[in-house]
Amino acid sequence: MDFNDYYSIDAILAENQKVQCKFKQKIPNMGHLGGGTERDITQNAKLQMPVWLSYIILYSGWADLVFPAPFAQRVHNALKAEPRSVRLSGLVGAGASWYMLGRMLMDIIQGSRAKELSEMMTEAFTARLMEVVDQAYHFANVGSMTGVSAAGTPQAFREGLDNTERELFLLARNSEKASKEWYDGGNHRAKPI
Amino acid sequence: MSLPVSLRTSVTPPELELIACQQLIDIIPLITMERTAFISGAYGPLRPPNRAKVPIWMAVNLKTKKKCHIVPPEWLTYDYLKERLEEETSKDGFSKLPFRYIEISKVLLDVASDDLENTDKLRSLLKDLREARQAKCRAGLSQIDYSELSLPNLCAMEINEIRPFFVESMSVLTQLTPPQNIPNS
Numbered sequence: 001m002d003f004n005d006y007y008s009i010d011a012i013l014a015e016n017q018k019v020q021c022k023f024k025q026k027i028p029n030m031g032h033l034g035g036g037t038e039r040d041i042t043q044n045a046k047l048q049m050p051v052w053l054s055y056i057i058l059y060s061g062w063a064d065l066v067f068p069a070p071f072a073q074r075v076h077n078a079l080k081a082e083p084r085s086v087r088l089s090g091l092v093g094a095g096a097s098w099y100m101l102g103r104m105l106m107d108i109i110q111g112s113r114a115k116e117l118s119e120m121m122t123e124a125f126t127a128r129l130m131e132v133v134d135q136a137y138h139f140a141n142v143g144s145m146t147g148v149s150a151a152g153t154p155q156a157f158r159e160g161l162d163n164t165e166r167e168l169f170l171l172a173r174n175s176e177k178a179s180k181e182w183y184d185g186g187n188h189r190a191k192p193i
Numbered sequence: 194m195s196l197p198v199s200l201r202t203s204v205t206p207p208e209l210e211l212i213a214c215q216q217l218i219d220i221i222p223l224i225t226m227e228r229t230a231f232i233s234g235a236y237g238p239l240r241p242p243n244r245a246k247v248p249i250w251m252a253v254n255l256k257t258k259k260k261c262h263i264v265p266p267e268w269l270t271y272d273y274l275k276e277r278l279e280e281e282t283s284k285d286g287f288s289k290l291p292f293r294y295i296e297i298s299k300v301l302l303d304v305a306s307d308d309l310e311n312t313d314k315l316r317s318l319l320k321d322l323r324e325a326r327q328a329k330c331r332a333g334l335s336q337i338d339y340s341e342l343s344l345p346n347l348c349a350m351e352i353n354e355i356r357p358f359f360v361e362s363m364s365v366l367t368q369l370t371p372p373q374n375i376p377n378s
Contacts, residue, residue, distance in 0.1 A: 103368050114371060121369045129362055130335055136358075164365055171357040174199050179354045182206030183299070 014100035020066040083127035087160030097163040136172035202357040213296035214250040219264035287346035339366035
């Protein structure tokens with residue numbers, strides 16, 4: 001997944017994720033941006049904006065960014081305590097990427113907070129990566145259990161993967177499958193041609 | 194970009210096998226053949242009982258028709274692999290094995306098991322080696338960062354197996370690193 005790739009469909013989809021903006025001034029006739037029925041955007045209104053739209057709004061000084069909940073201190077603490085028990089998919093919603101949203105947030109806020117964010121995400125990513133790959137490798141043995149998943153089980157972890165990690169899981173899974181097929185491959189060469 | 198995703202990320206194990214089969218190997222032919230030109234070069238002449246050097250694909254073809262014996266490479270023996278396995282389990286790095294040892298050993302074990310000694314032991318040694326090396330790859334994953342990862346002596350098949358998700362992980366890590374921290378970007 002390339003975050004910056006102009007042609008990357010993943011990047012385009014990621015830019016569609018919403019961040020909350022708090023408007024500093026009244027903007028007439030733009031109420032539809034917030035998706036509501038209001039005609040104007042009032043002062044101090046908090047609206048969910050897609051990231052691609054938020055750039056222009058924030059840089060023009062019309063609104064302030066409300067720091068998104070998926071990257072709040074609470075999440076930071078939870079990740080510090082045990083990176084593998086945090087359900088990233090639950091933080092950003094299904095089909096969205098926590099890392100991509102974080103990456104775009106880094107671009108918006110810049111400076112030392114961006115650095116902090118980068119460190120948090122890098123640590124979380126490396127700590128969770130092992131588990132992702134391990135589970136991909138042993139997925140065939142574990143099988144896809146159905147039913148309720150208790151916290152701390154491999155299944156709960158899998159459900160908590162965000163989109164970026166999901167893609168990695170699939171890559172590792174397919175690679176393992178292809179290798180295994182080849183290693184176990186029938187003795188097809190033994191037949192005289 | 195119409196290739197299926199599974200083929201886009203890296204080459205497949207059968208393709209690696211095909212590549213490995215270009216390597217030359219000694220055979221003892223049971224038939225006579227003049228020097229013959231193939232697309233990849235001219236091989237032969239085959240004059241039993243003299244040894245000849247031919248590509249593995251040709252050796253396999255002749256072998257399946259019972260027209261040659263394959264002389265196993267010097268590393269495909271119980272003693273050599275046993276030594277490597279000990280090295281593998283006692284030391285940190287990967288032991289030095291031929292770059293395409295996995296492909297070649299599998300092809301030879303499949304086709305020419307009667308030309309090898311102790312095939313069962315060889316198989317289990319190769320399996321142990323693979324598992325020991327896989328564990329090290331896994332450990333390497335924990336040291337991954339955005340810029341580089343050095344795993345010397347890794348073999349073609351192993352590289353190929355870990356390539357898709359290692360590359361992807363590193364590209365994600367690159368994205369998570371602030372641009373000013375990446376030199377020459």
